Amino acid sequence: MDVIDLANYGPALRAEIADGDPDPAGVAHLGLVWRDKTGHVGVRHRGRLVAHAGWLPIHLRLGERRVAAAGLGGVLVHPWLRGQGVGALVVRAVMDRMREAGLPVGVLFCREQLVPYYARLGWQCVDGEVVVDQPDGPVAMPLRTCWSALHPHPPAVHAPLTVDGLPF
Incomplete structure (x- = not known):
């Protein structure tokens, strides 16, 4: 398996990975508007794209304090490759990219069953x-919010937390 940076990730490549599933993330029913990611990492297996994770620089508000961070999404x-370590491979690769960008913490949103x-x-x-923006104004994020330290001595990420901009 090859981990690669993807310059032109979009609907066609997502469909290749999703293999016909119209809602592979299982969150379409929430009706949220998502922000596009600026960095994309994929995994190729036998010439086929089989995994993706995206990321982008973001800002968080922890009370009155504004903190630079990285948003992870689009995993x-x-x-047919779930449960075989491919997801961990692509997530760790994106975390490396976020570290290289100098961002102290990463943030992601996920369904409850993915928290473990x-x-x-x-x-x-x-x-x-956790509050995120939507076109009609701020809303409470209905998914679980998780964070990870990307560098030593990161700021502690805690609620109440506001993400500047749309979720990712």
């Missing part, structure tokens, strides 16, 4: 309300 693994998976990769839950 997707082809159905991300915990094994070093992510911990933010307990309490």
Whole structure:
């Protein structure tokens, strides 16, 4: 398996990984508007793209304090490779990119059943309300918010927490 940076990740490549599943992340019912990621990492297996994770620089507001961070999103693994370490491979590769960018912490949103998976990769839950922007104004994020230290001595990420901009 080859980990690669993807310059032109979009709907066609996502569809290749999703293999016909119209809602592979299982969050379409929430009706959220998501922000595009600026960095994309993929995994190729036998010439086919089988996994993706995206990231972008973001800002968090922890009370009155504004903190630079990295947002991780768009994690997707082809159905026949789930549970085989491919997701961990692509998530760790994106975390490396976020570290290289000098960002102190990473933040992601996930369904409750994925919290143990991300915990094994070093992510911990933010307990309490997290607010994100939507076109009609701020909303409480209905998904779990997790964070991970990317450098020594990162700021502690805690609620109440506001993400500047749309979720990712």
